[in-house]
Amino acid sequence: GAGVSQSPSNKVTEKGKDVELRCDPISGHTALYWYRQSLGQGLEFLIYFQGNSAPDKSGLPSDRFSAERTGGSVSTLTIQRTQQEDSAVYLCASSLQGLEPQHFGDGTRLSIL
């Protein structure tokens, strides 16, 4: 499709396991963003990529969180040793360039048991 694609759409896992979330941005979009949204809460900025580099990693909640982007396209967000407080919807967005509006994927709903 033409939009931002995220997978999986839902993920249920046990506390302590590692999870990997994938985002496939709109083709040609150079900027890619990861956000987290807990139930009933606003969007929490996690990390931003311009091309393959992430100039700002300050939003990552802890060192259990990491993200990479390869080939200026697909990005993965990895959460190691998951905790219950990691349960949230993880949203990915991309934009043509950094100052352009963002287009969001449907999100990955992560539940940690």
Added chain:
Amino acid sequence: RKEVEQDPGPFNVPEGATVAFNCTYSNSASQSFFWYRQDCRKEPKLLMSVYSSGNEDGRFTAQLNRASQYISLLIRDSKLSDSATYLCVVNNNNDMRFGAGTRLTVKP
């Protein structure tokens, strides 16, 4: 102080009412501004960009006041389908910051 602040609401208005939301931002160097709409359990969707001169799209009017560092969204003739959370977004050097959102419920 949060970088982007919005009144969380909720705003409960009757159909046909006019409602306005404000959003303030702390970084005076911010370069671009947007309003997004988010329906319950859905991803945010762009509603409109906000230009310095103010801009209108149908029943929606957005304005920017750089001196006072706030943006506003005016919705005229509210419809039931306008019920959603409205997110203010401020962009500085490719760093997008979202407000927590203002919840609007339009009632018959």
